[in-house]
Amino acid sequence: MRPFLDGAFGNPSSLHHEGRVAREAVETARAQVAALIGAEPDEIIFTGSGTEADNLALIGAVRASGGSGHVVTSSIEHAAILETCRFLAGSGTKITYLPVDADGIVGPESLLRALQSNVTLVSVMAANNVVGTLQAILELAHLTKLHGVLFHTDAVQAGGKVPLDVNQLHVDLLSLSAHKLHGPKGIGALYVRNSVRLSPIVFGGGQERGLRSATENVAGIVGFGAAAEIARQELADEATRLEQFRERIATELGRVLPESYIFGHRTQRLPGHLSFGFRGQEREVGRLLAALDASGVAVSAGSACSAHHSGEPSGVLLAMGYDSERARGLLRISMGRFNTQQEVDRFLQILPQAVATVPRTSIPGHQPGPDIRAAAHAGGVVGENRPDLRGLRSARENLCRPESVS
Numbered sequence: 001m002r003p004f005l006d007g008a009f010g011n012p013s014s015l016h017h018e019g020r021v022a023r024e025a026v027e028t029a030r031a032q033v034a035a036l037i038g039a040e041p042d043e044i045i046f047t048g049s050g051t052e053a054d055n056l057a058l059i060g061a062v063r064a065s066g067g068s069g070h071v072v073t074s075s076i077e078h079a080a081i082l083e084t085c086r087f088l089a090g091s092g093t094k095i096t097y098l099p100v101d102a103d104g105i106v107g108p109e110s111l112l113r114a115l116q117s118n119v120t121l122v123s124v125m126a127a128n129n130v131v132g133t134l135q136a137i138l139e140l141a142h143l144t145k146l147h148g149v150l151f152h153t154d155a156v157q158a159g160g161k162v163p164l165d166v167n168q169l170h171v172d173l174l175s176l177s178a179h180k181l182h183g184p185k186g187i188g189a190l191y192v193r194n195s196v197r198l199s200p201i202v203f204g205g206g207q208e209r210g211l212r213s214a215t216e217n218v219a220g221i222v223g224f225g226a227a228a229e230i231a232r233q234e235l236a237d238e239a240t241r242l243e244q245f246r247e248r249i250a251t252e253l254g255r256v257l258p259e260s261y262i263f264g265h266r267t268q269r270l271p272g273h274l275s276f277g278f279r280g281q282e283r284e285v286g287r288l289l290a291a292l293d294a295s296g297v298a299v300s301a302g303s304a305c306s307a308h309h310s311g312e313p314s315g316v317l318l319a320m321g322y323d324s325e326r327a328r329g330l331l332r333i334s335m336g337r338f339n340t341q342q343e344v345d346r347f348l349q350i351l352p353q354a355v356a357t358v359p360r361t362s363i364p365g366h367q368p369g370p371d372i373r374a375a376a377h378a379g380g381v382v383g384e385n386r387p388d389l390r391g392l393r394s395a396r397e398n399l400c401r402p403e404s405v406s
């Protein structure tokens with residue numbers, strides 16, 4: 001990125017030498033981002049963020065449809081999707097929210113039901129930011145395609161962490177954000193299949209195939225391209241390494257801290273992501289976070305975007321069937337390519353000490369409810385209304401080995 005922050009200030013739309021240098025750098029990065037998801041370079045539209053990519057996908061598809069539209073999405077999407085849906089609903093778009101089971105997985109039955117009506121676009125995230133669960137994107141996109149409906153996936157969390165191939169997965173639109181794969185903040189991309197018609201949401205000079213007018217953020221785009229290239233090369237090894245870290249932490253949690261319980265699917269989840277809570281300390285996550293922070297461990301409570309609402313139950317956990325007490329008490333660790341085994345060891349030393357410093361609260365009238373800890377550690381579920389998922393292939397399998405669908 002440095003040359004483009006320090007001297008190479010050409011505008012990629014300019015025809016002079018400096019402009020051509022910038023254009024070449026942008027196009028190299030476009031090819032690098034495309035290669036990460038098996039797309040053609042001209043199917044990548046650079047945006048200012050993952051949020052903007054999500055907005056463009058949903059609003060762009062509804063506007064291009066010529067009517068008020070019908071968007072089907074899941075109940076555990078990121079605010080970038082949920083708030084866009086709220087905006088669209090205000091202008092008359094019908095929105096259907098698909099339920100999830102206690103692991104946070106969208107079942108194909110509810111999607112099939114939703115597809116019985118006239119649908120403009122289905123949008124289901126590839127990986128959830130709060131609980132890390134991977135969705136069976138291949139199966140959901142395949143069903144959607146059979147109904148001739150567009151499929152978008154918010155792959156901001158999944159991009160560069162699990163294999164994604166837009167053609168094998170049958171997706172038409174896919175959102176990415178550079179900072180989730182060690183690139184710079186403030187740069188995202190939307191994959192737009194060549195056959196898909198979208199209307200822009202930003203108007204001006206017609207850059208990015210007219211879908212995202214504005215002079216390109218050349219340094220950001222170059223950084224995104226480099227990050228995508230490294231992620232693509234190291235994805236398989238990194239996923240294995242981070243999965244080992246995650247499993248070690250999950251096992252130790254169950255062994256050393258029996259009051260702990262894990263949120264999300266036990267195995268069908270992002271390699272370096274684990275979210276958990278502590279029975280009886282649900283209201284104390286803020287103190288736990290502060291105790292860990294004081295020891296040099298950076299963890300999150302819920303999603304970074306909702307951190308300012310901290311103390312409120314997580315909408316994702318409520319949708320998964322947790323009661324409001326449990327849904328308050330989520331801690332999330334995210335590990336990446338710079339985390340080491342030593343750091344994992346250190347975390348496992350510090351965590352029990354931090355937990356011991358935080359008081360237990362008994363909550364008046366609060367029933368512990370079903371044994372979430374035991375169920376979650378076993379990869380099981382809680383709640384009465386769990387859809388029958390026996391026929392559903394593993395979400396991970398669907399994401400990683402798309403050719404398995406006939």
Ligand code: PLP
Nearest residue numbers: 049050051078080129156157177
């Ligand atoms: N979608 C998901 C699933 C996310 O986790 C995030 C950010 O955390 C976004 C969208 C928004 O991306 P950005 O921060 O680039 O706007």
